[in-house]
Amino acid sequence: MENTVRILIAKPGLDGHDRGAKYIARALRDAGYEVIYSGIRQTPEAIVEMAIQEDVQFVGLSLLSGAHMALFPRVVDLLREHDAGDIVVFGGGIIPGPDVYELQEAGVRAVFPPGTPIKKVIDFIEATRQELPAL
Amino acid sequence: MTGGEDGALGEIVDGVRRRRPRAIGRAISIVEAGGPRRDTLMDLIDGTPPPVVGLTGPPGAGKSTLIAALVSAAREAGKRVAVLAVDPSSPFSGGALLGDRLRMTRHSGDTEVFIRSMATRGHGGGLSAAALEATAILGAAGFDTVFVESVGVGQSEVGIMSIADLVLVVLNPGTGDEIQTLKAGVMEIGDVYIINKADLAGADDLERALRHAQLVIPGTEHRAEICRTVAADGTGVPELYAATGDLLARLDEDGALDRRRRVRVTAAWEQLAGDLLRQWLRERGGVPPAGRVRFGELRDRLWALMDEVLGDTGTGGET
Amino acid sequence: MSLSNERSRWEREVVQPVVRRHPERRDGRLETASGVPLERVYLPPEGADGAAYRESLGFPGEYPFTRGVQPTMYRGRYWTMRQYAGFGTARETNERFRYLLDEGQTGLSVAFDLPTQIGYDSDHGLALGEVGKVGVAIDSLADMEVLFDRIPLDRVSTSMTINAPAAVLLAMYTVVAEKQGVSRDSLRGTIQNDILKEYIARGTYIFPPEPSMRLVTNTFRFCAEELPRWNSISISGYHIREAGATAVQELAFTLADAIAYVEAALSAGLDIDAFAGRLSFFFSAGSDLLEEVAKFRAARRMWARIMKERFGSDSPRSQALRFHAQTSGAALTAQQPDNNVVRVTLHALAAVLGGAQSLHTNSRDEALSLPTEESVRIALRTQQIIALESGVANTVDPLAGSWAVEALTDELESRAREYLERIDREGGMVAAIGRGTPQRDIEDAAYRYQREIEDHDRLVVGVNCHEGIGDSCIDVMGFRQDVHDAQVSRVEGVREERDGAAAASTLAALRDAARDPDADLMEPIVEAVRAYATLGEICGALRDEFGEYRQHTVV
Numbered sequence A: 001m002e003n004t005v006r007i008l009i010a011k012p013g014l015d016g017h018d019r020g021a022k023y024i025a026r027a028l029r030d031a032g033y034e035v036i037y038s039g040i041r042q043t044p045e046a047i048v049e050m051a052i053q054e055d056v057q058f059v060g061l062s063l064l065s066g067a068h069m070a071l072f073p074r075v076v077d078l079l080r081e082h083d084a085g086d087i088v089v090f091g092g093g094i095i096p097g098p099d100v101y102e103l104q105e106a107g108v109r110a111v112f113p114p115g116t117p118i119k120k121v122i123d124f125i126e127a128t129r130q131e132l133p134a135l
Numbered sequence B: 001m002t003g004g005e006d007g008a009l010g011e012i013v014d015g016v017r018r019r020r021p022r023a024i025g026r027a028i029s030i031v032e033a034g035g036p037r038r039d040t041l042m043d044l045i046d047g048t049p050p051p052v053v054g055l056t057g058p059p060g061a062g063k064s065t066l067i068a069a070l071v072s073a074a075r076e077a078g079k080r081v082a083v084l085a086v087d088p089s090s091p092f093s094g095g096a097l098l099g100d101r102l103r104m105t106r107h108s109g110d111t112e113v114f115i116r117s118m119a120t121r122g123h124g125g126g127l128s129a130a131a132l133e134a135t136a137i138l139g140a141a142g143f144d145t146v147f148v149e150s151v152g153v154g155q156s157e158v159g160i161m162s163i164a165d166l167v168l169v170v171l172n173p174g175t176g177d178e179i180q181t182l183k184a185g186v187m188e189i190g191d192v193y194i195i196n197k198a199d200l201a202g203a204d205d206l207e208r209a210l211r212h213a214q215l216v217i218p219g220t221e222h223r224a225e226i227c228r229t230v231a232a233d234g235t236g237v238p239e240l241y242a243a244t245g246d247l248l249a250r251l252d253e254d255g256a257l258d259r260r261r262r263v264r265v266t267a268a269w270e271q272l273a274g275d276l277l278r279q280w281l282r283e284r285g286g287v288p289p290a291g292r293v294r295f296g297e298l299r300d301r302l303w304a305l306m307d308e309v310l311g312d313t314g315t316g317g318e319t
Numbered sequence C: 001m002s003l004s005n006e007r008s009r010w011e012r013e014v015v016q017p018v019v020r021r022h023p024e025r026r027d028g029r030l031e032t033a034s035g036v037p038l039e040r041v042y043l044p045p046e047g048a049d050g051a052a053y054r055e056s057l058g059f060p061g062e063y064p065f066t067r068g069v070q071p072t073m074y075r076g077r078y079w080t081m082r083q084y085a086g087f088g089t090a091r092e093t094n095e096r097f098r099y100l101l102d103e104g105q106t107g108l109s110v111a112f113d114l115p116t117q118i119g120y121d122s123d124h125g126l127a128l129g130e131v132g133k134v135g136v137a138i139d140s141l142a143d144m145e146v147l148f149d150r151i152p153l154d155r156v157s158t159s160m161t162i163n164a165p166a167a168v169l170l171a172m173y174t175v176v177a178e179k180q181g182v183s184r185d186s187l188r189g190t191i192q193n194d195i196l197k198e199y200i201a202r203g204t205y206i207f208p209p210e211p212s213m214r215l216v217t218n219t220f221r222f223c224a225e226e227l228p229r230w231n232s233i234s235i236s237g238y239h240i241r242e243a244g245a246t247a248v249q250e251l252a253f254t255l256a257d258a259i260a261y262v263e264a265a266l267s268a269g270l271d272i273d274a275f276a277g278r279l280s281f282f283f284s285a286g287s288d289l290l291e292e293v294a295k296f297r298a299a300r301r302m303w304a305r306i307m308k309e310r311f312g313s314d315s316p317r318s319q320a321l322r323f324h325a326q327t328s329g330a331a332l333t334a335q336q337p338d339n340n341v342v343r344v345t346l347h348a349l350a351a352v353l354g355g356a357q358s359l360h361t362n363s364r365d366e367a368l369s370l371p372t373e374e375s376v377r378i379a380l381r382t383q384q385i386i387a388l389e390s391g392v393a394n395t396v397d398p399l400a401g402s403w404a405v406e407a408l409t410d411e412l413e414s415r416a417r418e419y420l421e422r423i424d425r426e427g428g429m430v431a432a433i434g435r436g437t438p439q440r441d442i443e444d445a446a447y448r449y450q451r452e453i454e455d456h457d458r459l460v461v462g463v464n465c466h467e468g469i470g471d472s473c474i475d476v477m478g479f480r481q482d483v484h485d486a487q488v489s490r491v492e493g494v495r496e497e498r499d500g501a502a503a504a505s506t507l508a509a510l511r512d513a514a515r516d517p518d519a520d521l522m523e524p525i526v527e528a529v530r531a532y533a534t535l536g537e538i539c540g541a542l543r544d545e546f547g548e549y550r551q552h553t554v555v
């Protein structure tokens, strides 16, 4: 049986620029996924709690303030601590090249720069969902 | 956690009993996905479901905000609370944007609160097909109360009765709700009618219209309750919370709760039997050629079979 | 009166007094490149309907100000080229400021980091990773003293991009001035102080709308009484536009916000002309050149009419909409970032043709990271080239009379007016925000825009067409990691060294004032600041009394 893909689009950190996050949320909805949007100013702890309660397969993090190096890996680590290391974390925002590499090392599966076509995100989700256990 | 064998399901059920959020979350996904794994899982889930309080009403009436406030009241009373928030799936893409929990972020970090968003996935009645099972799982996880927010558009509100012990209909002043809802038949399902956004103009008019309608609690002789709230700042919510508790107790004494639950289980059985029959027919490639079906004999044999399998539980209490 | 008579009247009554005080430029040439002299202003041909002209356009510096708020515009003085800066600690930013001042800049523009903007001290849990990131971190008066150390506050004008805690930062500024021996009435500058757009678009709110509006009107009063040369608010369409609004929505929602502030101030008992002249605006300048120019012109005309017809003000100072413009960040692309230099040029040109009073040009790598120094320089050069080489600054409102631009100006006004009428029906902007209608409009517009790009219905060079020429490599300034620790130990030090009891008692007094809806908040805030209560403590006290706003997201 095909799993319905559930995705949490979350905004850690303090920046209020959620145009990108909301666009991704809506566009993924239109692509047939069940999407939960966290709202702005969420702590990594709150994001992980949401991801687990909602039992999403993916968490997409959006951040524009530059705090991604502090916050993205924290989300990955907390998921692992809560026996939810199988939830796939991806990110987007203004993230310089060297940081992208470090984030991937830290367990962020993909990083999408601003202006990434939604198709790329969908392709990533479709490719990655194959690895997920069936329900 | 990997799926597949009953062992894994057993582990999940065990996690549910031990109130582990990860397991509760997974269990709800399994019942949402449906199929045999759902049935196996549900057979392992035990305990009686907790009281289920359903909220319905037009879009934007303040249901989510009100639930967030009711959860606060319940937490103050020391209860562990769960919320199931249902939003519609898009009929076109099948996707859904589940926005209710955005209004409930104040409870984040509280381990005694569990919030789960569900999409209708094509199920009618403003609910997810798995909502009933989800409440059972939440009961097994030790939650004292479950609030369910249903999609409230047009006629679909009535679905909430198939899952809730108590139905709260949320309305707003000044929106013409009076007329619309009176027409839509919502007025037959509520135990409590809430005038939310009572801070806005028109609350008196709405209250008058509601009182004039002489609403009755379904299945009883009692008058339905009418409350005013301002969910946004909590005004009237402690009173509403207390009223729901009293009402639940009263309906329980009356036997009305029991009757409602039986109706619900009956409906669930009907649904199950129908589903099974349809599935059987599909898998067997349909019925034998016309003319060879002897309806009288089929009827007698099915009846006997039902007697054997169900006994008289169909008229008894819950299973 | 015929147009030529009108013109003589205008020259005599309006232009001459101004030119006598501020002569027109001599540095640039007021003629075309081939030596054709340029008139101060061009008018419809003789015989055109003079009454209609005055009604819809008027002369520069005259009601309804469609053609500009000053009679000579850039022939007198160019717009202010105001690039904003602020990063890391107060000490680093102070060094940058003093460098800029030594280079001849007279205006400072301060960007604050997000914890400061949301009223958290640097050691607050939510500040993790954010300290000193998008601007300077200010935790207490001690930081503010360092930020303006050796900067004579009576001789600079300072613009502070601060909203929810604007009152606190303004209080800090005045106390620093006081310690420098500078009197309040010589302070010049602007606080953004526009809380409504935070709910709609930018997200750095703290309190619910009602107490926030009270803080705004309190600062209006404080500025009117104490800081006569201070702009008490910069009503911002910029962030509304950046969040995805159309030009029409930007125009409408900004004016709707402005109306809400005016109404709040009036009902707090202020006299319209005591504060309206100190309202300033802040718009985005986007790529659609003609529409943008029309938007700026329509904004001026609409505001003049609103002030006159709705609020009954006859003061030209109150009627004239002065605005700062910033080039659109959302229009920049991460792909082929050098192309952004060209985009910024278009944006800046739109702002200048639209009559901006000051302008910030974005850097080409803004879509990628904090801009590098080289990019910042190119951005500034862009403005200088437009000013000195393009010639568009040599005659006032050069696009006036273009049938296309005038028709667009009328059309934008009428479309924006429809939104304003709807907002009035909803009970004003505060109520509309409560319902989430402007938020939903913006979100829908943003979604449509992005979808159009994805579907190739809207073409963006380098993004969905003409791609693949190879992205040019850009040096991106790395993000700072060290600032957090330094700032945390600083704020801890402040809390240890100050007179703790004094700080506590000023905070208690502030709480008392907050509980009384009629009490003034500015003076208690000033006292708390003076006693080195931290920004987090002051906002925390107000959070306790006012509660916190929760996002009204409609997705």
Ligand SMILES: Nc1nc2c(ncn2[C@@H]2O[C@H](COP(=O)(O)OP(=O)(O)OP(=O)(O)O)[C@@H](O)[C@H]2O)c(=O)[nH]1
Residues within 6 Å of the ligand: B058, B059, B060, B061, B062, B063, B064, B065, B066, B100, B103, B152, B196, B197, B198, B199, B200, B229, B230, B231, B232, B233, C434, C435, C436, C552
């Ligand atoms: N003025 C006022 N606004 C309220 C009140 N309660 C809720 N709201 C606002 O009404 C809007 C809708 O609230 P929600 O709680 O999302 O309503 P809902 O019924 O759950 O909406 P859907 O799930 O989309 O159908 C939000 O902006 C709330 O802040 C109230 O008592 N007074």
Ligand SMILES: [Mg+2]
Residues within 6 Å of the ligand: B063, B064, B065, B099, B100, B149
């Ligand atoms: Mg809801």
